[in-house]
Amino acid sequence: MQKLIVALCLSGAAAYVAPVAPSAGSKLAASKDEVVALAEANPDFLGKAIGFWDPLGALDTNFWGLGNEGTIGYLRHAEIKHGRVAMAGFLGFCAQSTPLVAGEHSLPFRLRGENSVFPTPPYRGFVADVSPQEQWDNIPLYGKLQILVIVGMLESYGEILDPHYTKGGLPGYYPPIKGKRPELIFNLYDPFGFFEQDSAEKKARGRLAEVNNGRLAMLGLFSLISEATVPGSVPALKDIIPPYDGNVMIPFSGDFSIFS
Numbered sequence: 001m002q003k004l005i006v007a008l009c010l011s012g013a014a015a016y017v018a019p020v021a022p023s024a025g026s027k028l029a030a031s032k033d034e035v036v037a038l039a040e041a042n043p044d045f046l047g048k049a050i051g052f053w054d055p056l057g058a059l060d061t062n063f064w065g066l067g068n069e070g071t072i073g074y075l076r077h078a079e080i081k082h083g084r085v086a087m088a089g090f091l092g093f094c095a096q097s098t099p100l101v102a103g104e105h106s107l108p109f110r111l112r113g114e115n116s117v118f119p120t121p122p123y124r125g126f127v128a129d130v131s132p133q134e135q136w137d138n139i140p141l142y143g144k145l146q147i148l149v150i151v152g153m154l155e156s157y158g159e160i161l162d163p164h165y166t167k168g169g170l171p172g173y174y175p176p177i178k179g180k181r182p183e184l185i186f187n188l189y190d191p192f193g194f195f196e197q198d199s200a201e202k203k204a205r206g207r208l209a210e211v212n213n214g215r216l217a218m219l220g221l222f223s224l225i226s227e228a229t230v231p232g233s234v235p236a237l238k239d240i241i242p243p244y245d246g247n248v249m250i251p252f253s254g255d256f257s258i259f260s
Helices: 002-013 032-041 045-049 068-096 132-138 141-158 200-229
Strands: none
Touching (some): 068 132
């Protein structure tokens, strides 16, 4: 089981591959025929065994007046984005389950000046040896809000695209942010420029690998959450993932509720 977890971690990490900056005059590579061809040419298990799979007919819909091709671009971008979040979440879950993160530890200096608290714990409310879900619950409300604000800022900037992914842009592309403000000294993607010299063919293979790894990570992350919520629901993870009696879909349940 440990080998499986390590393999999934490495597959997620390997999926962060270089996107290609779209040109202003690029054609929208998101027509239904192209998506079908892309799915059937996918060399992974799903591509070989299932090929094109759209049971809900999503590729024939029209979201918010975007048109069919615009909707396809939106759906492709959404899948890539959810896959990236799942990869980060799966790796984060694995890392936060290790003694290095979850175990008893503290900072070797007084960070915030708490009275009679030295060395300083990693954050207020820190409790050792708890699950990743409980670690989130223990973060103070203002700490959670800071995380959401930063993510929201990055998300908003990622929508400032020319062309936009629903209007001819490349789904999954995130614009460079280095130098946009004095404190932004790195790009969110490829901060050290490791992939700048990759060929277009290598980048295309990397984007396909990212989609495949993102799908695997989504399944992997939900298997972890499912086993924690309903012990025994994922036989392969039985007695490995600790149970959690909270609700990950209500991230602020311990702080406030708009329904109470």
